[in-house]
Amino acid sequence: MKILVCISNVPDTTTKIKFAEGNASIDTTGIQWVINPWDELSLTRALELKDDAASGIKSVTVIHVGPATAEPTIRKALAIGADDAIRVNSVPSDAWFVATQIAEVVKKENFDVIMCGIESSDYNGSVVGGMISEFLGIPSVSAVSDMKFENEKPLMIREIDGGKEVVTVPVPFVAIVQKGIAKEPRIAAMRGIMLARSKPVKVVEPTTVDPLTQIAEFEKPKPRTACKFIDADNAAQLIYLLQNEAKVI
């Protein structure tokens, strides 16, 4: 079986976000670009499954929708251990656009498992994985915190409000994964970095599709009021303020 891992290229999560002139986009000066944290965990789990011969997973491909400037992020995924990569050569305008592009690629090349992180740390959309599954008319399982295979059948843990379910669906399917899917993201070793240079990255041209949404403007979150400090010896005062001033207890 073959896994396709969808990866998004996002600013490092500690980045101080600044906006470009007009506030309709972010100022990318000096930004470190990384694999979206959920996608990194997703890739890690895919590689763990491939390492386990009993899983039946034979290859792990990563796909990214983005311009050539995203190549370092794709190479990083290859250095971590993906076998090959596909890049849809375009600027990702919205989730609809990205999901359309990935679905078109999957229609031409067969994958058994498509893995997506539950959200990206830039647009916090949480929709690309679900859209891909519906474009392809295949099942999706969301909020997956564990995935394994028994006799080529997936067994997943789906997180629900106040609990978990063990769920299975027929292959092919889309797994939308969250925290727990892998313990720690796998880190590229020197050998992996060397190997990544010669791994294939297939560049495909995008399908024409109009986005459905557009960011008109960004704004900063409202600044919080200054912190009111209470002396540690008089900690009970905090409870008094929460009850009588903030009125939240």
Add this chain to the structure above:
Amino acid sequence: MSVLVYTENWDGKFKKLTFELVSYATGVAKMMNTSVTAVSIGKVNENELLLLGKYGANKIINANNEQFVSLDNQVYAAVISEISVKENASVIIISNNNTGKAIAPRISVRLKAGVGSGVSKLPLNINPFTVYKRTYSGNAFAHLTIRSDVKILTLAQNSFDLIETPVDATIENLNPVVDGSLLKTVVKNIQKQSGKILLTDADIVVSGGRGMKSPDNWSPLVELANLLGAATACSRPVSDEGWRPHEEHTGQTGKIIAPNLYIAVGISGATQHLAGISSSKYIAAINIDKDAPIFEAAQYGIVGDAMKVLPKLVEAVKEIKK
């Protein structure tokens, strides 16, 4: 034209989140001079359904048959899409919880509807349809314009107040016929915690970080939470160390919450942690380091050792509960 809201139930019961969704839908419908249709899927009794009228749902579609026992994303999306078309819905409102994240994008594709996810207040504008949404994990908010005829909005939990606008709601019972070949999700086993306040539902959350020093030190924190009727949470290092279960991890890659009060104990407040809690109405922080970034996010702070401060807070809460 109408505003459609998917009102999820838990074992046949609605919760605060459901009523937040209906209150929000009523607000959107008012802006558009139209009415609210609620869609309930699965077995919910009539008295429970009628509660939706209190928050402004004019019509309640009660879709129920044995196919809906557990969540199949494809089936649920098909049912909601079909009803939306029949009701001529121009806006569909769903929670931004795990269920909403599973079905909203599938409905989007079926109806070619753009999604505004994680909205936290009413649309900024109806024409062009523009919503206010969280981006960059709370470090920026976007004005997102949705151009499609049908729009889907997923509402962040605890971000919209309950507003009572009682109407006489009518219930329409529906037994939708769903293509059986769509039903592919098999649930083999369910584990549920009972009696615990869910982190995502809680009005008050008490959370511990590395400053708690050891998993053996959690009892005063749990006691404080119990006294306040609060849920317990933790920072990422704490769940990574296995001191607390990963369900408690609050932060960018863990749970994103918006309680009325978040009490951070021994948490320094890394950007990734703040991303999960910055929508809290009030943050109170206890930390030994006066320069910890958590104090920049907090309205109330105590500089001190968690182990010394927690028992004092427990005593103070016992005092006011007397």
